[in-house]
Amino acid sequence: MTFLHPLALVGLAAAAIPALLHLLERRAPPEADFPPLRYLSEAERQSARRLKLRHLLLLILRTALIALVVLAAARPLVPSRGSGAGAAHQPTALVVILDNSPSSGVVVDGRPLLDRLKAVARASVAHAGSADRLWLMLADGVARAGSRDALLATIDSATVAPRRLDVTAAVAQAARLVDAEPLPAREVHVISDLQRTALSVGAGEASVPRGVRVLALAPPGQATPNRGVAAARVTDGAVAIAVAGTPGTGPAPVTVRLRDRDVGRALAAPGSGVTIPLPAVAPGWMVGEVTLDPDELRLDDRRAFAWRVAPPTEVRAEPGTGPFVAAALAVLEQGKRVGSGSEVVIGERTQAGPGRSVVLPPADPALVGQANRALAARGVHWRFGEPGTPGPIASSILGGIAGIAVARRYRIAPANGGGGRGTGNDTTTLATVNEEPWLVREGDVLLVGSRLDTAWTALPASPAFVPFLDALVNRLARGEALVVEAEGVPGVQFHVRGTDTVGATVYGPDPRESDLTPASADNVRRSLGAAVFEEARFAAERFAGTRRADASGLLLALALLVAAVELGVATLTH
């Protein structure tokens, strides 16, 4: 039991007043002569037992009366399952997780879902008491501590955020936060649309310490149909578009806009992708937009994309590179993908100057040492080593060459044998064979572990060879314009170095937000360790574990009853 006004308990000392009065009265009663003392003694002898009982009963009743009134004044809080507005609760550490991720912007029954979630979150915070410790966690995952009024203001001002919230991780963080508080009760209120994708996949259950109560608002029963642009990337003159959304939603037109003009259109359904060619444009940075027809969730209906249109690379192949390289370059030159020049040189040695080089291993093993010395002279830390074992190529960057067999190769190893250490910060392993580097880049130099000849690898004979060479000279050797994607308000932000634009970041919502399929209640319980309640039950269950009802009214009623009994005993036993 706790008390709202514990200082009032000092008044319990007043419960001793009846006993003290009794003792004080006994101390010095007035005296008087009374001749028929024998009658009096006889009467007292007859009444002694009754009077003793009466005195004891009255003393108990009066003491209880004062104690009850004092206890009522102290406003005792007793455990209660009721959910009345006047119900109080024990001091509680509470984190309210309000999931205002992009999916909360969906319109359900003509009303944004976020409004409903905010109302529930507001009620949770509003029911908190002055002794509670409160945090509010929004989609950004930051737990904001604050007073009730401050957090209510934050809730009121919350809008749909462009960031996805991993609810499982948020619950785990919130549970750790409240668990560290030395308060009698700890609760986490999860107020989210509880998309299936909002729960961590494969992460297992959120780690909820014992004693922390997690309450989750039940997800909607039905999935809202939705389509969203999951990704838009420009590759080789075309934009590859991925469409995400609620499974089962039908296809919808996808429109590519460039410079305020529609430049392409296709039909796509959630889970599928389309590639729409872009018109030829002058070199430079370009920004476009992919849009879908509006639906219930607007935030994912458009996504920007950016790319750099570069002039063809001037390439020169040295005589020892073989016929396959020369033939492929001829094809690329015919397609105006490359030009003649020394911007990139493909050969068995690096260029002597600052130009970009693609270095192949020499056909004569006796020249490997010479090639390594040239690399050292260029400041490259990688060397051709011992012949390596055959195997397939593995590459995440150059997807087209993955799996193609390599029969002969040199191991590409760091100069000091340090397992890659000391090879410079700009070293990138672009492809491997048997988990050993096969294609590496350091600065302006690319090293290939095999000669581009069918005696060494099947690559020159594969359809992926020309695109591989295109990527090798246009993207990898010359350096790619960095375009990264990030969560955020849809848009493009360019990176500049000096006066040059060196890259861009394309912002957009996380594609997983487009799938509005709700998680099942079982999945929520399992993943979050939460009790799942519908809205009305959620309201009843918040603070239910520690809810305390104000028992002062009951005590006052009891005091009145005791007073009535006391009056009755005092009157009737006269």
Added chain:
Amino acid sequence: MTDAQRIDLLDPAEVARLGGIEIVAQGVVEGFLAGIHRSPFRGFSVEFTEHRAYQPGDEPRYLDWKMLARSDRLFVKQFEEETNLRAMILLDASRSMAWRGAPARLTKRAYGDRLSAALALILLRQRDATGLITFDEAVRQVIPARVKAGQWARLVRGLLETPDGRGTAAQAALVHLTSLLVRRGLVVLVSDLLFDRELALTALRYLRHRGHQVVVVHLMDPAEAELAGPPEVRFRDPESTASVVVRPRELAHVYAQTVRREVAAWRSACRRHGIAYHHVLTDMPFGTALRLLA
């Protein structure tokens, strides 16, 4: 003289303010006699008045033999009294009698003095020899029964000269009385009866056995009949060191029952032994008290 003007029917305390015992007693007696027109006290005389049932102790010579022959029941003849009654008034002068429950009332002793004086005056006017014994823990005053002139004044002086005593020893006074009353007569005991009932009754039975008419006047202040007072009080016995702390409100009901039971016990015991018993509260008009004695 109307009832409203008769001082024997007024409040005793009011009457007592009129003057000393003599004046009050005379006034009371005047009023009382005017009300009844005839002496209420009957003795044995030559002028027959009525029959009454025989009681043990009655002289056999006053048996009406003719009535016995006719009805086979014992009756004695009563006669209009003349001068042959010898009356002794026994007044309890113990400390307990000097108590009153309220300043507006007479003490039991003051009430008893005036009642005794009035009774004596009535008896003497009927030419009955009247005496007085006052007692507390011992006999204090003894005035033998006489009928000569100045007897009433002696009786009154005896009352006035008897101080308030300490304890009560009614049995001793009654035993002493038996030696003074050679001839049968009337014995009136005026007391608050706060002594051992059995001992007193033994003496009273003896008097009754000797052929005396015995009348017990049980004086009681109204405050002794109904307990009242502050919430808690220590009551002391004025005749001893005994005391008891009580809450009058709590004990009032049981106390009243006890008093009623005590009065009933006295009345029952007296009736059983042919003794007249009268319970008189000190706020009762003297005339009413005298009528009880008639």
